[in-house]
Amino acid sequence: MRKRLKQAIDENKSFENEGNKKMRKLRFGTLVLMLIPFLLLNLSAQGTDYITGKITDSKTGKPLPGTNIFIELTNYGAATDIDGNYKFNVGSGFASGQTVKLTARYIGYRSQTQQLALEPGATTQDFALIEDALELDAIVVTGVVDETPRTNLTISVGHVSSEALERVPAISVETALRGKVAGVKIVAGSGEPGSSASVMLRAPTSINSGGRSQDPLFIIDGIIIDPSISGSPLSDINADDIESIDVVKGAAAASLYGSRAANGVVNIITNRGKRLAVNQTKIRFRSEFGFNDLIKGYPLNQSHWFRIHEGSDTYVDANGVKVTPGDFIDKTGNFVDPREKGVASRTGDRYTKNYDPDNPDAGQTMAQIFFSDKPYKYISTGDITVDPSNLKPILDASTGQPLGLELLPNGTYMDNLMQFFDPGQFRLNTASISQNTDVTNFNFAISERKETGVISGLVGFERQTARVGIDHSLSDDLTVSFSGFYSRVAQDDISTGVGSPFFGMAFMGGDADLTKKHLEEGTITKVYNAQTGYPTGIPREVGGELFILPDPIAERTNPFYEPQVADRKNSRNRIMGGLTFNYRPFNFFGLEGNFSYDRSNREYSRFFRIGYQSAFDSDITLGRYQKFPEFDESLNGSMTASFRKAFLNEDLIIRSKVRGLFESTELQTTYVEGNDFIVEGIKDLLAADPKKTHINSSMQQVRSNGLSMITAMTFRDRYIFDFLIRRDESSLFGPDERENNYYRLSGAYRLSEEPWWPMKDLIQEFKIRGSQGTAGSRPNFFARYETWAVNEGSVAKSTLGNKGLKPEFVTETEVGLDMTFLGKFSLELTRANSVVVDQLLQVPQPSYVGYTSRWENAGTLETSTWELGLQGSLIQQEDLYLTVAFNMDVTDQTITKLGIPAYVATSPATQGLSILRIEEGVEYGSLFGAKYVHDVNKLLDAEKSVTSAELTQFQVNDEGLVVWVGDGKSWKDGISGKLWGTQGVLSNGETYEWGMPVRYEGLDQKKLAAGDSVYTEQFIIGSVVPDFNWSFSGNLDYRNFSVYALFDAQVGGDVYSRTEQWGFGIEQRSGEADQAGKSDATKKPTRYYNQSGGTSERFIFDGSFVKLRELSVKYTFDETQLRGALGLNKLSLGVVGRNLFSWDNYDRGTDPEVGISNGSTGSAVISKIDSFTYPNFRSFTGYLEIEF
């Protein structure tokens, strides 16, 4: 051996001498050392000594095929065959009568270790395993040195087992995770099929995630996917491929992943056929099919405030039009259609009899005192034909009314929501084949999924995937593993937010038929001119096509138009591959080399044909074609040397790993756009006007190296200590801060393993643990560079660089206890505090410097979380099995230091809504805006206070808002006393409008003098941070029936509705503004709502909810029932409902679970803003699962 070692060292020297000078530069000297043992030839040899036996269920006696059995701290082991039998050889000379620990491990059962004397020849050992309903011995592989049972963890790692995943088939990673692990926050900000939910582990780590994400690092079969670079992978993955998921929530656990781990790590492990019995082959099909439905709609104003003929008579107006009750009229009584331009001046059309500016009552001077309480009569897109000679409508000879009028069906209103939303379908088919032999195990799976969503006119989301995972033993000590994945996705690219179809939909009046088309078929027939309302080049409506402005009063484009006429698509292909060599020449020493590749090609394409209509973009009507191809490509490689050995008479076990790794990522984006096409229907940019062709491109490269060492020590299986260090260097760090170090120290004490533990019957497992760890969050690519913008042949300063930029640095301390009690329950309680310093903040520069901003390390975010996980295995009988799980978490998150001026973060897709307050000492997630007075007495404390005597002039109205009513008046007297529109001036000099809510406003001179930059008209008015979250799930198996239900809930925390805020604006489309059916005492005029148009507490809503997320019922025909029919081993039939019910107080939108995932907050968990998004919906599916 010594000779071979020397030879190897010599070989290595000569290798170096041959001129690979780069080797000397290596900061990974350790890797070189790793090479030495790797080059050693295997010293072990095959032997004929073996162990054999059978493994069964302790209750039923049934064999447990696929059980892993191995000798502790050695490479010797095997899996059981279909009959539960196993047999494996040990190395020659290994069996010498010594005592070894033989462990059997099977998912869903407690691991069992038996000591036996290993004699040469055959040794027999049987096992009868006990069910592990509480998953105490589930194996965790993430953030730890090696495969570790949960009972031996020093840190909190959430684990979603294959069993949990099998109970109800997950359709996405998100559904696989939801409700399974305490502290995992998932917010599906958009229901758009194929969109990824925001995932946050415990708490946010970044105040400004611009160009990054608050999502965790995802690892799939060892392939690292950073959502900051390649986007969230969640929607690319077929959840059916997943075998288990580890969730490493904070730095106290995730330090192993260094500067990318501040947000935690989600490690997804896919099926590889490992769990099968030896020599078993399994073929599996699953087909799921169902439909979607909106959880609920949201109310729109179905009334209007235009003048109508309110009498019961019929008369002929000055234009010869027969006017009937309910018709729109002008103030002289002539028939008008406010929706057809140019018919008549609409002077006066807006007024109802409640307030008439031509005959105002004394003191009424305010605008917008209209009452939206009139029903619509006609469909607005009546296509009234106008005589161009006199601009009067052409009359229908039989009715005497203008041609083209169409009555609303049954005198009701159009349900815009249900016109726009169309319950779609869901389809998922998967097939897989897996096999496990002595030397090879593999799984090959393909899937196809189609989901049409709930929007009329859209295709939805289509995805095909293929995945392969193979492990092959080239010899007893050398294994090679390969993982491969390919997915292809095509989906719609419907726009959301302000200006999108959802925006348009929210503004359509109750008389707008979104499906209505112009009468004429064929070419452009209607070009408005100066006479009829519009000049050339402004919206042209095409015969036979949808009306662009079905409700022209709303000035919003028909929401149907874009989905039906524009061709907007996203497509992407993703290919991932990973190759791992595992070489374990000694029982105590092994090497692992890993190399992985991830490439994602994405293309967003948008095609607007010649003649495409846009109400507001006249430049698009001659056609536009946009393409945004982009790709990212990542290479990761690592080399790991591992060590494990028992000492002190096997009381002390030490396991250690040293790993060096590199990462290299490239992201390239291109943008091309052509306008003004000369040929119809051509998607060739050469056919566009060269002057109106735009191109842009961008490239990012990221390279990083890391070196880590982790050691775990276990003494007598109850004192556990864990230590790790990591050094990271990355091109994303400024050159002056290129290297950053991280560490973790953790320990656990299993008191229940002590001989003196007095409560073994009551508390079977009791462990306390503590960990302190650090991790980082890297800057975005552009942050550290000084940049000058190059545009149109000129250059100008852009951002000031920072050579000292370093990652955000989080230190997390976690303590907890894990216990099982009464033999039926397990409890995990964790308290985690984290301090994230060196926040990456974009610091504005003074204007005269020329550079707009500079990324700097400033600010501190401190968070703390309580997590509770409680599981109960209430019934464990052969035919009846009931388990329940309850998770809960509470999080505090405060900006304890900012270092830059306070600001309010602006959210994308909201047209500049700034509402999230970033200020020292303030909870991160605080909402900022105007505040109303709810208590009359508060007026005495206001800066512009009223006198005590004047308090009687104020009352609290039916909405709980303080309003001014004047002496001796009631808030109910507005209409009866003709008080709306009047005003009064009080002793403080302020003018108060009658009946209007009073808000805290005005500049606070005292605060300004103190240098506080806050206007007092802006206050902290809410917070998105929930008081706590909880989830509850139950699984009941009765014979072959299985029922699973999952509830999850958010308690407290606010939602801000930009949608509702806009609905309070000039169009008054919010359902709140609908006054129909109200008494005169409680009716409010349009101005009452419009006055609240700014960012204010009126648009803050309770975000609490309890949701029935999943309900699944399954029946499984087992082998005995199938009796070999069609060669089937198993057949399951089931139905699943997802997002079935929501109990909440949010009546202004479809779902309080809403948010914006991009922008500076980087997560929908923080930006809980409802802004014209694709609504979440529920689905009902049925499925069939068969196995051969």
Added chain:
Amino acid sequence: MKKLITHSLGIPFMVVTIFLGCQDLDIVNQNQPDEQRALASPGDLESLIKGSFLSWFDAIQSSTPNMSLAMPSDTYTCGWGNFGMGALSTEPREILINTSSSGLRGVMEGPWFGLYGAISAATDGIRNIEAGNVTLGDDNERALGFAKLVQGLSHGYIALMFDKGFILDESVDLASGILELVPYTDVMDAAITQLEAAIAIFNANDFTLPNDWINGKAFTSAELSQMAHSFIARYMALLPRDKTQRAAVNWSSVLTHLDAGLTEDWGVIGDGAGRSSVWYSGTHWYSSQWNVWQRVDYKLIGPSDESAGYTSWLGKAPADRDEFIMETGDKRIWDGTLSADGTQNPGSQMLQIGSTTFIRASYGFSRYGHDRFKEVTTSNNAVPLVLFRMSENDFLRAEALMHTGGSTSTIAALLDKTHVGDGGYASTSGLALGSINDAPDPKHDAATLWSVLKYEKNMDLLGTWSGLQYWEKRGWGDLTTGTLIHFPVPAADLETMGLQLYTFGGVGLPGGAPKRRSEIGEDQSEWNLRY
């Protein structure tokens, strides 16, 4: 076999891994250069100076502040609230919220940061030239003069729009500390000094600019000198915050600069890229898109109304005003194309159009659209964007004469060019001079030369240059009560420098908003009738 496998697979695998582990972490940003790369060559330095002019142009001609300022000047009206158009023209006028989260922050931040970006670039250019970092040879003076021009143009606009500003030039050492804010008058003094420095360079040299420095035309040094003179005249006239200051302008100096100023319309040529244009002007682009964007405000054209419509409209509280059809003798307005029976006809610049589709406050409704720049949209912004019309020279000259006791017949002749030529009115010859207090009025029954000047100048130059009508009406004392007379330094910059926030605007509120009623002793009803 094992050796074979180990060596054939394992070793190469590891070597590749380690090789890639030796990766260089000094990644160069290939998207944007840093200063060293951006200014490495003489051509780069010229690009910097050239780009500073585009920065100036973009900072003021984009939707902010161009469209933002057009609405509170009550010359254009718009149904939408974008770019502060709604909030700044609300009646009664409201206080401007100057916080870094205000929805109106862009109105201030766009020009403020844009102009200081232009000044910074021009100053960097001069510094690099003076330090000899690069040599431009024969083009040295061209670059220096152009950079000085940009410094002056940019500081001048800061002084027009904001109450305070910084003064930055190549003599300032930024490394030694932060700059102090100084009053707008000081900023304008510096601007004029810089423009005069540019003129001195232009006059001392003979060169021609490449035609993409000021897009569309290769200006000679002599033409640049004229342009600088005209801008000094314009800036001097537009700087005053009230009519007293306006009267106190050194009008003889204005005349001197006009004499040395432009002799033909000046501007840039739009780059033909439609909405994606870089050489682009907000009001030029949107003025003819009057279905949802800009229409003409009655307060501009109403004085020409010969029916009772405008008087009636003014007589109502703003909230009760609504659109109406005028009867006008101004040939620039109408083309409702009624027949030759004595009713309205031509409409060379402004068309009577369909009802307002937008439903924001009814006092913003109008049945009139500005048709003068329609080629801008129909050509995808490939036509000249005239930013300094020769008639502006005439109007400035006329006003200078009015303030300095000049000949009324000369004034009348200057006004008649548009008044008679475009408006179709009779000559103003013989009209009384009137005073700066006169309301705009083109009709001769009660008009004065002052009232015609106010009407004609804003009619003819409508939308020409960013904020022009706003600054004019400010100096004439004609802004609607409560309109802020200038803007505060944006909150974002105040916060950055740790300074206290402040703001302006709002009826009767402190902070610089004009208290028109108290100033001129008019009561509200009279004020409403007039404006």
